[in-house]
Each structure stands twice: as structure tokens, then as C-alpha cells.
Amino acid sequence: MTNPAEFTYEMALRVRSSSRLEDAADVSDRERRVAFARLVREYAATLHGVALRLVERPTDAEDAVQETFLRAWRALDQFRREAEPRTWLFRILLNACHDRRRRRLLRRRERPAERAEPTDPAGRTSRRELVDRVFDAVDVLPRRQRECLLLRVRAGLGYEEIALLLDIGVGSVKTHLVQGRRSLVRRFGKELDA
Amino acid sequence: MRRDGHPSEADLLRRSQRLDDLLAAPHELPAGLEERLLRVPDTTRPPARAWIAAVAASLLLLAGVLALRSRETESERSSAREQTVAHTPVVPSRRARILDVLRRPTDANRAFLRTEGDRALVTLHRVARGRDTEDATAAIEHLGVLARPASLPVLVGALRRADRREPAIRALGALGDGSAAGPVAPYLADPDLFEAARDALVRVGGVDAVAALVAVLDEVEEPAALVAAIASIGDEAAAHALVRLLERPAFEDAALAALAEAKYRPALLDAARGRDAALALDAISALERLAPPEAVPALRALLADATRRGPAARALAAIDTPEAGAALLDAHGARGVREAFGRAGPGIEAGLLARLEDGDRRERRRVVGLLALCGSERSVPALLALASDRALAPEVLETLGRIGGARAVAALEELAAHSALKRPAIEALAVTRSVDAVPALVRLGTSDRQLRGPAIAALGRIPHAAAVRAILTLDGSRRTRRTTSHVLLAMDRSTVVPVLVALLEGDDAAEAAEARRWLDAVHP
Numbered sequence: 001m002t003n004p005a006e007f008t009y010e011m012a013l014r015v016r017s018s019s020r021l022e023d024a025a026d027v028s029d030r031e032r033r034v035a036f037a038r039l040v041r042e043y044a045a046t047l048h049g050v051a052l053r054l055v056e057r058p059t060d061a062e063d064a065v066q067e068t069f070l071r072a073w074r075a076l077d078q079f080r081r082e083a084e085p086r087t088w089l090f091r092i093l094l095n096a097c098h099d100r101r102r103r104r105l106l107r108r109r110e111r112p113a114e115r116a117e118p119t120d121p122a123g124r125t126s127r128r129e130l131v132d133r134v135f136d137a138v139d140v141l142p143r144r145q146r147e148c149l150l151l152r153v154r155a156g157l158g159y160e161e162i163a164l165l166l167d168i169g170v171g172s173v174k175t176h177l178v179q180g181r182r183s184l185v186r187r188f189g190k191e192l193d194a
Numbered sequence: 195m196r197r198d199g200h201p202s203e204a205d206l207l208r209r210s211q212r213l214d215d216l217l218a219a220p221h222e223l224p225a226g227l228e229e230r231l232l233r234v235p236d237t238t239r240p241p242a243r244a245w246i247a248a249v250a251a252s253l254l255l256l257a258g259v260l261a262l263r264s265r266e267t268e269s270e271r272s273s274a275r276e277q278t279v280a281h282t283p284v285v286p287s288r289r290a291r292i293l294d295v296l297r298r299p300t301d302a303n304r305a306f307l308r309t310e311g312d313r314a315l316v317t318l319h320r321v322a323r324g325r326d327t328e329d330a331t332a333a334i335e336h337l338g339v340l341a342r343p344a345s346l347p348v349l350v351g352a353l354r355r356a357d358r359r360e361p362a363i364r365a366l367g368a369l370g371d372g373s374a375a376g377p378v379a380p381y382l383a384d385p386d387l388f389e390a391a392r393d394a395l396v397r398v399g400g401v402d403a404v405a406a407l408v409a410v411l412d413e414v415e416e417p418a419a420l421v422a423a424i425a426s427i428g429d430e431a432a433a434h435a436l437v438r439l440l441e442r443p444a445f446e447d448a449a450l451a452a453l454a455e456a457k458y459r460p461a462l463l464d465a466a467r468g469r470d471a472a473l474a475l476d477a478i479s480a481l482e483r484l485a486p487p488e489a490v491p492a493l494r495a496l497l498a499d500a501t502r503r504g505p506a507a508r509a510l511a512a513i514d515t516p517e518a519g520a521a522l523l524d525a526h527g528a529r530g531v532r533e534a535f536g537r538a539g540p541g542i543e544a545g546l547l548a549r550l551e552d553g554d555r556r557e558r559r560r561v562v563g564l565l566a567l568c569g570s571e572r573s574v575p576a577l578l579a580l581a582s583d584r585a586l587a588p589e590v591l592e593t594l595g596r597i598g599g600a601r602a603v604a605a606l607e608e609l610a611a612h613s614a615l616k617r618p619a620i621e622a623l624a625v626t627r628s629v630d631a632v633p634a635l636v637r638l639g640t641s642d643r644q645l646r647g648p649a650i651a652a653l654g655r656i657p658h659a660a661a662v663r664a665i666l667t668l669d670g671s672r673r674t675r676r677t678t679s680h681v682l683l684a685m686d687r688s689t690v691v692p693v694l695v696a697l698l699e700g701d702d703a704a705e706a707a708e709a710r711r712w713l714d715a716v717h718p
Contacts, residue, residue, distance in 0.1 A: 066234070134216045
């Protein structure tokens, strides 16, 4: 019996790669739960941070993350060994977010209220305010640029992983990234020098 | 930073890195979300077990539903059996049920009567003839609702009883049988039953009913309302009656208003073509007053009938469409048709002008002659263009003269510029008999000594003081004096004398002497 405290993804993958239910049943429910809990603790915040920028409402982002882990739990046995758990989770998340976006297609996108310019007499912007404004600017980027930027910078995925997730070429990923970054840098200019 | 103010590559790189730092800022999950996510395994079974559970649950649900439905069906059946046993009614006799219907006319009872149909007739007839007036009246009313021809004798018989007469009359009307008109018609004379009889006859319709209604037109207080009632019948008999009423001034307007309804149009056209000559002439007269464009083909056909040609031509002229004009033009040689052009309006004139462009010279000559009857100033440009044809010029000039008015006068003066057309143009200006032609005639008479005499003669045909003054202006030689003398003598004295008296009383002694001389000649 494996010690739950030492349970790793590799151990879980051993179970998931099995094509037979009998083999899967060999892994105890406790082991599954421990593996799932580690997935949640490691990736939930990143997934939520990305989801917030891919759907229209914070509640939708929470729902998308919850659905991601729900599907992950249900599909634990179908998870392929060759895939990274991170890529796997982001694939589920992107699908969940796209589903929500489609459902709200006819509704007007709820943009965050335009934030006021810095009120500091010296013109300095606090880091928190700047982060908020940068994310507001990310919200209005074209969809592909936004996805590439978030998956690359916020989720830390590699170009190949992003290309696989978005079903586009690696070159396109790089192009979207460059365009997205350029757009933001141009918009914030010297504010980013501080 | 570069000197030109643009960021350098290093600046851009640094900003880009700073942007990445900001975007990668740590993010905290909303409160409670992690707990909810960690509870997912507690609320969800892994898929392998889930589908087995789902199938099992579905099977259980299906079994439950089937069992419940089976129980409900059994319960309903037993309940229905109990109700059938408890509420089986005792079936009354048909007569009793019908009497019940008559006395309590509820919706259910009426429905029963409808479903009974002819099976109820015998009973209803018996009740209608029975002694009980209340039941009989109700039965008669129901016979009207059923409206079966077999009820006619019973209802006619009911007319003998004063207490059942009005419902019987209404029921006979509901039957809609033409043979009911005779028995009902006498009750038009009864003030109490007039309304019921009128309504019944209107519903019955046909020759007899219409004749009965027309017969009392002179006796009623509101004949227009009765004419409208006749009009509401809408059949051929009513149409013929309305056409004949056109000959009676008291009902003429009401009848014409009724005949204006589109439903009477076919009957009206049939009457116009029918064998009854008097009716046909009335119908054509109605068509002339209503002027429906769809009557053109029928009226065109009637132009071939010598007895109806004149009225038909007038009706076509009243319709006044290019089609009507074409129909008249095709038959213009026939007696009675040419006069109709005198009544034609702009529609027919437009048709003639169109024919003027298409036809050959013979056709044009004919059209020009007809435009003299119905043309207006709209025809002047086309006629002016046509005058270039030397063969047609005399007819054109005459037509322009008949049309008259300022535009025609101007056209004639323009044509008078051609030496060959001077005299015909002067003659045509005389035909206008319009004061508008006076200046033109003076100009023509002044311009050419040879034309002075004809101009004076033409002015003499214009009954206006301005023409008299123009004559005296043009009279200047011994040669014209005789003409002037004849013209002034031929003119109306009431036109000539005031002009001469005015000159006599004027300041110019020579004019006064001349006026005295002419006054002595005209009014010795």
C-alpha cells in the first residue's frame, strides 16, 4: 500500500493508464482523492486566473474551474500517460470557458468598469492598480492573443503546449504573443518603466 | 530612450518583461472555491461506477413509473365502472325531450335538437300546430332554426293564427324558399308585421319577394331604407328592380347608390345586353352614371346594336378611359357615336392622341375631326405638329379653331405665317368666337392688305366689344368699307351700338364723326 503522503502523479498515472477497470480498481479510492487534491492545490489558482480573463463573469470563471476539476475527476481513468496533467487540465478549462462564452453569445459582454487614471499627484501608479489596468487591457485583446498571452505568461505553458491546446501552429502562437505584448506595451508605455 | 523620443529596443524589452511580471502576478482563489473543488470526489462518482449506477437508477425509475401507471389505470377503470352504474339516466321519450328543449332552451337542449335533425321535425310540426300557443311559438322558432323545406306548409298554416303569425313569418324567411314570398307579402301592409315581413322577404329573395317589396315603396315612410333592403337581396331580380327604379325620380338616387355596389355589376351588364329593351336602356343609363371601367367590353359590343348604340356610346364617353375612346373611335362612323365624343373627357382625348401617333393619314384625319369635338388645349401641340402635313392642314386648322383658347389662337397665328394657310387660319380664328383671337386677327389684317377684308369678316363673328373696336380700326379703305358695313349690320346691335356711342361721346372729333356715320347705318 502506498503511503498517501508520498503519492505522486506518477503513481496516479499508473492507474489512469490502465485500460481495464479491474486494474483501475486496484488503486484505492483514497489514493485517487489524494492525487486529485494535489491537482486542485497546485493548479486551481492558475486555472482560475486564466479563466477569469476568458469568460465574462467571475462566477462563470469559478464555475469553469469547478467544471474542469469535476470532469478531471470523472475522466481520471481515461487520462493518458503521455500528456502533462497541466495541459490536460487547461484543455478541459478552455473547453469549459468556450462553452460558457457561447452560452452568453447573445448577451453583451460585461466589461469591467473603466478604471480611473492614477490619482497620485505625482502620477505614480501603485502596482496593484497597474496590474488591474493591465488585465483590463488584456480583456479587450483579440481572443487568440489573449489566450496565448495568458497561457504563456500566466500559466507558464510552453509554445508547443499552447499550440496543442489551441489547435494552431507554434508560429501562430509566437505571432499572437508578440502582437499581444506589443499592443499592451504600446498602450502602457512608460508606465511599465517604473 | 532614443533621442527622437521613441523607445529603444532595450526599453521595449524591459517593458515587455515588466508586463510579463505583472501578468504573472500571483492570483488567489476566491474564498471557499478550493473547499468546493476538494469536495468534488465526495459529490461525484468516478465514471466506471457512475454509468452502472445511472443504468440501475434508470431501470428502477422505469419500473416505478410502469407500476404507478398500471395502478392508476386500474383505479380509473374501476372508477369509471362505478360512475356508469351510478349515473345511467332514464331515457325520456323524444316528444318529452323536445318539449323540454322548447321550454328550457339551454345550450345542451339546442345541441340535442341539432343532433336530432329531421327526426325532431315530426314532433315539432305537431307541436307547432297544437293548441298550446307557447309551445307552438317555440316550435315554430325552432323550425326556423332547422330551416327544412318540409316545414313550409306548417309555417304557412301558422300564419292563420294571429298569435303565431310573427314567428311564422320570421321562420318562413329563414327557410329561404321562394314560394314563401306569396303568403308573407300581404303582411307588408300590416304596420305591426311590416318589419318581420320585410326581413323575411329579403331573406327569401326572388322575383316575387322583390316585386312585393317594390309594390309598397310608395306607401312606406322611408323608401330609401326599403330600397336599401331590396339592394341587400343581391340577386338578379333585385338588380332588375333597382335598374327600373332609376326611371322613378323619387327612388333614383337610392337605386343608383345600391347599383354602385360591385355585386350588382354582372347583373347590370346582363340587363344591358338582355332582350328586354326598356330594361336594357335603363341599365345602360345606369352604367353611364356609374361609369365602371370594366363595362367597356360590354358597351363596345352594344355599339353594334342600332337601338342601343347612342346610350352605349354616351356610357363609354362617361367612362372616359383610353379603352373607351378606342371603342368609340372604332365605331365613330355610326350614327349616335360621333355625338358621344362631345361628352368625352381627358381619358378619351388621351386615347385619340395616342391613335394620332400610330395611325395612317386617313386615321389621323378621322382623329383630328373627333378632336374637334372633344379636344382641349392638351391636343394643341400634337395638332400643331400635324399641320405640317399639307393634306391634313385644313382639318387641323378647323379643329384648333373649335378647341379655341389662348394656346389654340397662338398656334393658329403661328400657322398663319405660311402663306397658304393664312386664310384658313383667319377662318379658324373666327371659329373660336373668342376675344383671345381679336389681337391676332388685327395683326393679320394689318400685316397684309389682302387679308384685311377676311380679318374684318372674322372679327364680325366674335360677339365682343373688342371685336367691334378692332373692326373700326382695320376699316380704312373704300374696299373694306362695304365689308365693314355688312359685318356691323350682321352683328348683334347690343354689342355694336355701345361701342359706337362711346366713340361718339369721345374727344376725337374724327372718330365721333365716323361713329355717327356708322351709327346711322347700323341703328337708323
